[in-house]
Amino acid sequence: MTTANPSAGASAAPTAEQETALSPVRIWDWPVRVFHWLAVACFAGAWLTSESERLHLVHITCGYTLAGLVAFRVVWGLLDTGPARFANFVRSPAAAWRYLCSLLSERPLHYTGHNPAGALAIVALLGLIALTVGLGWATETERLPAWLDEGHELAANALMALVVVHLLGVAVGSLRHRENLPRAMLTGFKRGLPGEGLKRTRAWLGVLILAAVLGFWAWQWQSAPQVTPGLGDGAATPLGAPLGQGGEGDRDDDDD
Numbered sequence: 092m093t094t095a096n097p098s099a100g101a102s103a104a105p106t107a108e109q110e111t112a113l114s115p116v117r118i119w120d121w122p123v124r125v126f127h128w129l130a131v132a133c134f135a136g137a138w139l140t141s142e143s144e145r146l147h148l149v150h151i152t153c154g155y156t157l158a159g160l161v162a163f164r165v166v167w168g169l170l171d172t173g174p175a176r177f178a179n180f181v182r183s184p185a186a187a188w189r190y191l192c193s194l195l196s197e198r199p200l201h202y203t204g205h206n207p208a209g210a211l212a213i214v215a216l217l218g219l220i221a222l223t224v225g226l227g228w229a230t231e232t233e234r235l236p237a238w239l240d241e242g243h244e245l246a247a248n249a250l251m252a253l254v255v256v257h258l259l260g261v262a263v264g265s266l267r268h269r270e271n272l273p274r275a276m277l278t279g280f281k282r283g284l285p286g287e288g289l290k291r292t293r294a295w296l297g298v299l300i301l302a303a304v305l306g307f308w309a310w311q312w313q314s315a316p317q318v319t320p321g322l323g324d325g326a327a328t329p330l331g332a333p334l335g336q337g338g339e340g341d342r343d344d345d346d347d
């Protein structure tokens with residue numbers, strides 16, 4: 092296995108000593124991990140509630156939370172100095188192709204941070220989340236031109252397809268590098284060279300993100316108008332989304 096340094100991005104073949112020196116080092120700080128697992132929960136929440144009239148507030152709350160998380164991740168990708176920094180892991184398509192080809196070889200390139208193919212998927216995921224939420228908001232507030240009527244749903248389906256690609260990539264990477272990548276995203280530890288590990292884990296920022304998200308959810312919950320089934324009149328939520336159409340049913344029912 093060839094190791095590439097996440098910050099330098101170089102993929103120089105390691106010496107035999109370097110290969111044996113690979114040991115668990117802390118690579119993902121708290122903000123990245125809290126961001127990731129909240130994004131997973133919100134994506135699942137938005138997807139599972141997408142067809143329900145009754146759970147529409149949950150749907151848009153998950154969507155807006157995702158947008159906030161993406162905004163945070165973009166800022167963090169510019170400000171951080173470690174492996175979460177975009178400049179330290181986003182590479183050219185050619186580098187992604189080289190990495191993918193190396194997966195077929197006996198000695199796949201190993202990156203302590205994100206590999207270049209995963210990095211492209213990550214950038215696309217962040218962009219597509221923003222687009223999906225933007226189109227959701229435009230649908231909700233009726234700002235969408237007629238030709239983009241299906242835009243939100245199409246973007247959400249494309250996002251789901253990309254998530255599947257992301258999961259396949261994580262599974263292949265885990266198998267080829269014999270390294271449990273989802274666990275690494277939980278614990279923060281991946282195999283790397285001594286000295287590549289983070290000096291600071293910034294737990295306070297992880298706590299701050301979690302508190303901001305919980306606070307937003309509580310605010311959405313509190314400001315939601317009480318809806319008596321059958322009497323709802325489409326009052327507005329804090330973010331301008333009509334709520335309580337009076338129906339208990341799902342969106343599917345509307346089409347019947």
Ligand code: HEM
Binds near residue numbers: 126127131164217273
């Ligand atoms: C249970 C499902 C999921 C698992 C197990 C999973 C696992 C992972 C793993 C292991 C990584 C790090 C990859 C590496 O080592 O380079 C990662 C990164 C990432 N994943 Fe997922 N993922 C899941 C679902 C999702 C979903 C639903 C989204 C977005 C809608 C998502 C967005 C991202 C992003 C943006 C990153 C980059 C993290 C960062 O640098 O901040 N993931 N994921």
Ligand code: HEM
Binds near residue numbers: 154224229231247332
């Ligand atoms: C990334 C986050 C989101 C995902 C994955 C998502 C997913 C979806 C999906 C798959 C549907 C189609 C349901 C059907 O089959 O009818 C849908 C519908 C809808 N969503 Fe979202 N959504 C997200 C965020 C939002 C946000 C933030 C808003 C509003 C501010 C929103 C508003 C709506 C509305 C009004 C509909 C019904 C109209 C339509 O189908 O275009 N969504 N969403």
